[in-house]
Amino acid sequence: MGKYVLQRVDIGSAFKVGAVLYGLFSAVIGLFVIAFYGLIFGLGFASLGVNTFAYSSSSYYYGGGLDGAGLAALCIAAACGYLISIITGVITGGLMAALLAFFYNLTVRWFGGLQLEFASLGAVTTKYPTSAAMYAEIERDLKA
Numbered sequence: 001m002g003k004y005v006l007q008r009v010d011i012g013s014a015f016k017v018g019a020v021l022y023g024l025f026s027a028v029i030g031l032f033v034i035a036f037y038g039l040i041f042g043l044g045f046a047s048l049g050v051n052t053f054a055y056s057s058s059s060y061y062y063g064g065g066l067d068g069a070g071l072a073a074l075c076i077a078a079a080c081g082y083l084i085s086i087i088t089g090v091i092t093g094g095l096m097a098a099l100l101a102f103f104y105n106l107t108v109r110w111f112g113g114l115q116l117e118f119a120s121l122g123a124v125t126t127k128y129p130t131s132a133a134m135y136a137e138i139e140r141d142l143k144a
Contacts (some may be wrong), residue, residue: 001041002117003115003117004117005112005113005114005115005116006108007074008108009097009104010101011101011102011105012098014096014100014101015094015095015097016094017092017097017102018094018095018096018097018098018100019093020093021093022089022090022096023089024088024092025089025093026085026089026093027086027089029085030086031082032098033085034078034082069138086099118138118139
């Protein structure tokens with residue numbers, strides 16, 4: 001098959017794809033961050049006998065540790081931070097993808113676009129039976 005050049009990237013679709021991808025990425029990474037901090041604060045400081053959450057609390061002065069209200073506040077703060085990180089990831093990812101699409105479109109005007117080469121259907125080997133139909137549809141669309 002021939003070579004094709006990617007002439008333009010739609011900024012709106014780039015925004016949508018970037019927002020979804022960065023939102024999912026933020027959600028997955030956020031779970032690891034919460035687990036990491038839970039491990040550090042829950043096990044690390046508890047094993048040392050250090051109470052890091054209640055220094056200003058009156059329960060600390062009476063020999064208490066992190067009480068139920070303090071634990072609930074900590075969980076709410078972690079959940080709010082998690083949701084804020086996902087929202088920030090969605091907005092940032094969408095804006096960055098749209099900005100990259102805009103600059104790609106400018107670059108195409110000055111220097112030309114990315115050259116893409118598609119293999120013919122016979123040259124593609126895959127283990128998924130639905131991929132052959134997908135490649136045939138792409139090849140048919142490119143010829144039209």
